Amino acid sequence: MVEDSEIISVVNEQGESIELLSVDEWIADIDSNVESGKGVVVTPADDVELLQESLHKIPLIALDFVSFDDGRGYSQATLIRKRWGYSGEIRGINAHLDQLQFMLRSGVNTYDLQEQYQGSNERDYTHGFSICYQVAANNDGMKQKF
């Protein structure tokens, strides 16, 4: 779980541990944060536009999907990946099984499921739909109809 000002870290795709800063902490001292290889954790209430300028310097961005019905993370992911063209890792943290395909299509590329979903068949929910009706950050492997 992510709580205010609690420093957490995630292991990235390359197996390195990345310490995560809040958006405020990141923009307070971007140069030294870049140097020390810090990543950013974004909560649903954060304004991701604050990251836009320094976006491509961030090694990893974690979006917090802890609240099932709070859909702001999907727009945050879309802006970061699709609009601003961020090519680094976007990690969905505290993710929910039933929302995996929504997250992945919005531009999240790795995820940490909440513990309650351990042992579930993830593929049912990452690939539940093979057809899509709209442009998205990532429609890989889907038949597109629009």
Place this chain on the structure above:
Amino acid sequence: MYQYNTDDTAFLVERVDQFEKQLDRHLVGDLDAAKFRSLRLRNGLYMELHAHMLRVAIPYGILNTEQLRALADVADKYDRGFGHFTTRQNIQYNWIELPQIANLLRDLSSVGLHAIQTSGKAMRNITADPFSGLTEDEVEDARPYCELIRRWFNIHPEFSWLPSKFKMAINGAKLDETALQIHDLGLKIVRNDAGELGFASYVGGGLGAAPMVGPEIHPFVPVEDIISYLESVLRIYNLKGRRDNLKRLRIKFLVREHGAAEFAKMVDEDWQHGKDDPALKLNMEELTKLKQDFTLPIESLDLVDFKDTLDINYSIWKTNNVRTHKVAGYSVVNISLTQLGTAPGDATSEQMRMIADLADKYSNSELRTTKRQNLVFPYVRQDQVYALWQELEKSDLASPHNGTLAHVVACPGADYCDLAKAVSIPIAQQVQQRFDDMDKLYDIGPININISGCENSCAHHHISDIGLLGLKKNEQEFYQITLAGETLQETVIGRKLGRSIAGAEVVDAIEDIVNIYLDNREEGENFVDVFKRIGIASFKEKVYG
């Protein structure tokens, strides 16, 4: 009309398969009630007082007869033999067993029907004019645009977990049958000075406890840019809409908080990033194809020598149920499902099959649903209207009440819905019993009465001539009356008459209101005209005096 192809059907099956897995996980305790609620609502499933209610989408209110028969079969196989057509042009079943849901939805998918996004915090079915494509002076047939926009927001990855539900209406006619300014987002098809088509966009309308007429936030969005524009509206709502206060979730509160001009600016700023993205341009090729799909299946007929049958009962019915068609030789026929003594909008499976047979015979196998809970036959030859009437009459479906005060619009109310504070259908029936004289009904003319059992306002009482809102005070049922709401020419929220009235006295109050109208009516004036001229005071005095 547009028919689902194999991809569309495969998509529906994938959705059912996934929902079935979610249901199974819930039943074995692996998916908690809160999350299951959020998921089941997106599949149209409500858990109600006595059983489970399922809302099935009728996209922009168009059905073919194969689909209507499938709906009848569902009513028999999974419900108690009837369905309830709603004010948002959908159909609901009230007695569904949980373990049967997936099979029911699979049955429907085979005819291109589904329950996707018929509830929950997502984009709902699009409301359309039931006369789309049929009226002479319409700006543009809205149906192809409805289909393209419906499709785009179907399981949209970015906009499926909004702060609240999101209802849209699209109108291409001069008169507004859709009530678009009481929707979260209303699109009016317009032409600019250069004669090009576009959409005037209205955001933040809604009924409920805080009714609001949606302000215009853009006068003209070119047709090819509508997708990117809608994405921007939804993105601003998704990111900035209130999520902390359960009474402030709808987009109308966001619009109210910022003001329409500021909200429009926020949308516009976002839109600047999307409007030139080729991937977000409306697919004009697909639009052309859809226009072909929606080509009217009839051609004009030369019926100059045709003389319609003279019959007093037929004439009475015809006055209120038959409209002129833009294609010569054809009529548009209303079939009122509101019979005296039955619940508004209810149809038995037998009636549905009968209507399907009649639509095959008289209306090119197509029909429409309306927000007044009627069915419409869009393509009836003028020289066959009488024969159709005779068949409807035989089946008790030629209610002459349609368009009169006795045609009450009501939600299911406290008899069926666990949100309701008061009953709706029994009050509708009492109104029908009180005004049971046809001569009197014709003298009174087309007054609308709409009854909602709670502030969710499913029966649209705010935009009716006489609106009733059910309340509960000290365990007693009361009704708040509003007068002179309208949407056809302009959108006006009905004015509150005064303190709420006990259930036992509310039909007396309605009669008082009708009498004030009759006493003051001048030649050709309808209810709203009289109300505007004499004001609310006379009505108040009569009811409370």
